[in-house]
Amino acid sequence: MHNMSEPVVHQHTAPTGFIRKYVFSLDHKVIGEQYYGLALVAVYIGLVLSWVMRIHLAWPNAAIPGLQLLSKTGAPGGVLTPEYYLQLMTMHGTIMVFFVLTTAPFAGFGNYFLPIQVGAEDMPFPHLNMMSFWVTFVAFCVAISAFFVPQGPPLSGWTAYAPLSALGQVAGPGQGTGQVLWAVSIALFCVGQLLGSLNFISTTLDMRCKGMSLMRLPLSTWAWFITSCIGLTAFAVLMPACILLILDHVAGTSFFIASNLVVNDQLQPHAGGSTLLWQHLFWFFGHPEVYIAIVPAMGVVSHVLITNMRRPLLSSRVIIYSMVSIAFLSYMVYGHHMFVSGMNPFSSLAFSFPTLAITIPATIIVLIWIGSLYGSKLRINSASLFALGFVSMFVSGGISGFFLAQPSIDILLHATYFVVGHFHLVMAVAALFGIFAGTYFWFPKVTGRMMNETLGRIHFWVTFVGAYCIFMPFHYLGMAGNVRRYQAFVDDFMAPLMPVHKFITIAALITGAAQIVFLYNLIHSRFWGKTAPLNPWEATSLEWSTPSSPPPFDNFGGKLPVVYHDPYQYGIEGATNDFVMQTDPAQINSPRDEK
Amino acid sequence: MAKLFAVTIIIIAIASAVPIVMHTWEPPKDISVHGKLIDEQFSETMVEAGACFLAAQLILGFFIWKFSDRPREEKIKSFPGGARGLVAAAVIIVGAEVMALGAFGTKAWASIYFTPPAPDATQVQVQAGQFAFYFRYPGPDGKFGPIHPEQISEATENFYGLDTTHDPDSKDDIVTAEMAVPVNRDVHLLMHAKDVGHSFFVRELRIQQDFVPGLDLSVHFTPTEIGRYEIVCTQLCGLGHYNMKAYLDVMSQQDFDAWLKKQAALQ
Numbered sequence: 035m036h037n038m039s040e041p042v043v044h045q046h047t048a049p050t051g052f053i054r055k056y057v058f059s060l061d062h063k064v065i066g067e068q069y070y071g072l073a074l075v076a077v078y079i080g081l082v083l084s085w086v087m088r089i090h091l092a093w094p095n096a097a098i099p100g101l102q103l104l105s106k107t108g109a110p111g112g113v114l115t116p117e118y119y120l121q122l123m124t125m126h127g128t129i130m131v132f133f134v135l136t137t138a139p140f141a142g143f144g145n146y147f148l149p150i151q152v153g154a155e156d157m158p159f160p161h162l163n164m165m166s167f168w169v170t171f172v173a174f175c176v177a178i179s180a181f182f183v184p185q186g187p188p189l190s191g192w193t194a195y196a197p198l199s200a201l202g203q204v205a206g207p208g209q210g211t212g213q214v215l216w217a218v219s220i221a222l223f224c225v226g227q228l229l230g231s232l233n234f235i236s237t238t239l240d241m242r243c244k245g246m247s248l249m250r251l252p253l254s255t256w257a258w259f260i261t262s263c264i265g266l267t268a269f270a271v272l273m274p275a276c277i278l279l280i281l282d283h284v285a286g287t288s289f290f291i292a293s294n295l296v297v298n299d300q301l302q303p304h305a306g307g308s309t310l311l312w313q314h315l316f317w318f319f320g321h322p323e324v325y326i327a328i329v330p331a332m333g334v335v336s337h338v339l340i341t342n343m344r345r346p347l348l349s350s351r352v353i354i355y356s357m358v359s360i361a362f363l364s365y366m367v368y369g370h371h372m373f374v375s376g377m378n379p380f381s382s383l384a385f386s387f388p389t390l391a392i393t394i395p396a397t398i399i400v401l402i403w404i405g406s407l408y409g410s411k412l413r414i415n416s417a418s419l420f421a422l423g424f425v426s427m428f429v430s431g432g433i434s435g436f437f438l439a440q441p442s443i444d445i446l447l448h449a450t451y452f453v454v455g456h457f458h459l460v461m462a463v464a465a466l467f468g469i470f471a472g473t474y475f476w477f478p479k480v481t482g483r484m485m486n487e488t489l490g491r492i493h494f495w496v497t498f499v500g501a502y503c504i505f506m507p508f509h510y511l512g513m514a515g516n517v518r519r520y521q522a523f524v525d526d527f528m529a530p531l532m533p534v535h536k537f538i539t540i541a542a543l544i545t546g547a548a549q550i551v552f553l554y555n556l557i558h559s560r561f562w563g564k565t566a567p568l569n570p571w572e573a574t575s576l577e578w579s580t581p582s583s584p585p586p587f588d589n590f591g592g593k594l595p596v597v598y599h600d601p602y603q604y605g606i607e608g609a610t611n612d613f614v615m616q617t618d619p620a621q622i623n624s625p626r627d628e629k
Numbered sequence: 630m631a632k633l634f635a636v637t638i639i640i641i642a643i644a645s646a647v648p649i650v651m652h653t654w655e656p657p658k659d660i661s662v663h664g665k666l667i668d669e670q671f672s673e674t675m676v677e678a679g680a681c682f683l684a685a686q687l688i689l690g691f692f693i694w695k696f697s698d699r700p701r702e703e704k705i706k707s708f709p710g711g712a713r714g715l716v717a718a719a720v721i722i723v724g725a726e727v728m729a730l731g732a733f734g735t736k737a738w739a740s741i742y743f744t745p746p747a748p749d750a751t752q753v754q755v756q757a758g759q760f761a762f763y764f765r766y767p768g769p770d771g772k773f774g775p776i777h778p779e780q781i782s783e784a785t786e787n788f789y790g791l792d793t794t795h796d797p798d799s800k801d802d803i804v805t806a807e808m809a810v811p812v813n814r815d816v817h818l819l820m821h822a823k824d825v826g827h828s829f830f831v832r833e834l835r836i837q838q839d840f841v842p843g844l845d846l847s848v849h850f851t852p853t854e855i856g857r858y859e860i861v862c863t864q865l866c867g868l869g870h871y872n873m874k875a876y877l878d879v880m881s882q883q884d885f886d887a888w889l890k891k892q893a894a895l896q
Contacts, residue, residue, distance in 0.1 A: 190865065198867060292842045295823070297759065297825075307843070344705065348715065374838050398716050409708065410696050411699045411705065412631065412693065412697040414631045426686060426689060429686060433678045433682045440731060442734045443674060446835060498637070499641070514654040525859055
């Protein structure tokens with residue numbers, strides 16, 4: 035830890051020139067904004083893909099105007115072919131999980147605020163940090179390019195199970211070049227995230243300012259730190275898996291392709307590979323990945339809730355220990371995606387116990403949030419509404435996990451809409467609520483302006499009610515046996531479920547429209563929003579003590595801060611305001627103030 | 630706005646529970662021997678999950694209602710028992726409950742996977758390939774002839790690549806597009822994947838099992854009710870995945886014997 039309360043030699047000098055300032059920037063704040071911008075573009079692409087999917091599911095013969103421009107063969111006259119539905123579904127999942135849920139809450143907010151919250155000028159490896167964004171950006175471009183190759187993107191889902199994903203074009207449209215582009219994109223994405231994780235970990239451990247002990251870090255920083263530890267190990271497994279998949283396509287290997295497979299009456303020239311190997315490698319990454327998506331949001335929500343409740347959580351330490359437990363357990367549960375995969379049924383039971391056990395730290399965190407509301411002085415604004423909405427969504431999505439964690443029940447629910455409802459609520463919607471909470475909360479610091487509160491509340495209401503209208507019915511569909519990844523529901527037992535699908539589609543279109551309100555608010559406020567005070571939320575952590583909004587290039591204007599308190603000193607007896615900033619040297623009479 | 634939000638959460642929570650309580654959408658009637666254990670497990674989980682869900686959402690809503698818009702002078706209060714009490718509640722109430730569910734649930738799983746098929750089980754093989762299921766019965770010799778993958782041909786309808794000229798065991802094999810089994814007798818289902826991953830799902834049977842290309846595995850079950858049931862593929866296998874299905878007919882032993890004879894004549 036540096037002993038630096040005096041002016042320091044800047045890690046890097048103030049940037050000059052447009053390219054250095056805004057394009058190839060070494061400044062963690064610009065890199066954070068670039069990640070957020072990338073996620074913003076990605077989420078709207080993912081959203082439009084979901085609209086097209088939902089319209090097709092409710093009205094299979096509907097012509098979607100303009101779709102034939104994207105693919106003449108995939109959507110002749112604007113009507114989706116079965117393969118193109120799956121191709122769009124694959125890209126929806128890929129774009130959303132990787133380029134939105136991993137990017138925005140972790141790389142976006144984390145890059146921007148982690149160095150500031152620990153009291154540093156920047157991360158210790160600014161060039162690697164810059165590379166991490168640009169590698170991620172190239173990964174995104176490679177993914178999108180799959181739309182424009184002759185057969186289009188892959189159709190094997192974001193999970194890309196072998197041998198469908200490994201056999202090449204013979205297995206289906208998009209399974210040749212499209213699948214290879216997918217694998218290259220994801221492998222590059224892994225590299226980008228690994229570079230980012232290195233920076234997050236070293237910043238947290240080595241760059242904290244004087245007085246900033248580990249226990250005085252905000253919960254958002256802890257969440258980013260824990261996430262980057264998970265990321266380092268998880269992405270390190272996905273990347274070689276993708277490389278092996280690429281080799282099966284281009285080098286004639288058979289890592290994931292068994293012997294004697296016959297496609298289109300042709301014996302395939304592969305032998306000796308393992309179908310299940312891909313699943314083990316993928317889910318060893320894939321389960322920690324969902325915690326990479328949700329833990330940062332937990333940190334942001336904790337941080338936003340505390341500020342808006344005007345009191346610390348009942349115990350920040352318990353939250354930290356619980357997040358660490360979740361990270362640790364996350365590596366032991368991945369087989370719950372494979373209960374009926376054909377792996378040893380004993381393994382299924384073995385995986386189910388840690389899966390059930392991971393309920394415990396998650397429940398602890400939820401109970402601490404809800405319990406901390408008791409006796410608080412809750413302030414309602416767009417940020418706190420989304421933070422509270424996160425709690426509701428996380429509870430709903432998490433509880434459906436009770437069913438899926440048990441192999442015997444999974445027999446009925448695996449590969450149905452129940453699973454789709456579960457992961458959308460607990461991961462997608464909840465993490466998005468965390469992103470929204472963080473956006474409304476930190477926008478004044480990043481831009482120096484306030485977002486429009488009325489538009490924020492409209493955005494919240496439509497999204498909250500709308501998301502429940504979309505995803506709660508998914509659970510009912512799943513219980514009735516509605517299989518997922520079907521482009522149409524032709525089975526006898528699925529016909530009565532069509533009215534539910536139509537309801538969901540209408541809800542999805544309305545909820546999606548509300549996201550345009552958010553986008554308008556974001557852009558309009560950026561340029562014409564009301565000027566924000568330096569600390570509009572009366573918050574305590576270091577980002578609110580920067581001399582300007584946005585902060586100067588070195589965050590603290592030449593002098594690193596000194597920290598005297600933990601970040602959650604609210605409601606202090608005898609204090610002038612109901613909060614004490616971390617940088618306030620005053621001695622305070624506080625029931626608990628971490629050292 | 631806080632109070633409106635609180636009420637909304639409570640309405641949504643209760644509205645979500647209504648279709649469950651009314652049994653509006655749920656799994657179809659179970660027609661298997663092992664299914665009862667699964668259904669009991671499902672019901673118990675539903676009660677406990679439902680209780681947790683409603684409790685959490687209602688308390689969340691109530692606290693939002695009660696602790697918003699409070700005057701500045703009012704003091705902050707702590708939840709009785711503090712963090713310790715809540716950790717205890719999480720571990721003892723929720724933790725113990727879900728671990729117990731898991732422990733009891735092993736019985737249902739074991740009854741399918743850790744018991745061998747009955748010695749007189751009806752032997753059926755199912756092959757999954759893009760985008761159809763084909764079934765094979767071993768015929769009077771009780772043996773399945775070997776599969777020659779290089780001889781598989783949709784064009785000549787040699788779906789299993791059987792060489793009846795050189796393999797005596799193949800001669801009496803019966804290949805069908807629909808699956809039939811006699812009621813109240815164990816079925817030993819051998820599962821073979823021709824090309825990519827597929828899955829065999831019959832809701833009423835409470836059986837779902839993936840095919841694994843390169844690994845022949847099997848499941849067994851005993852159907853308890855005569856009827857016609859849909860078999861659907863649940864593992865994404867390509868563009869025809871949505872349409873990949875077959876029918877399972879559970880019949881009396883007499884009807885099954887007659888059906889099998891008829892199918893044999895069509896070979």
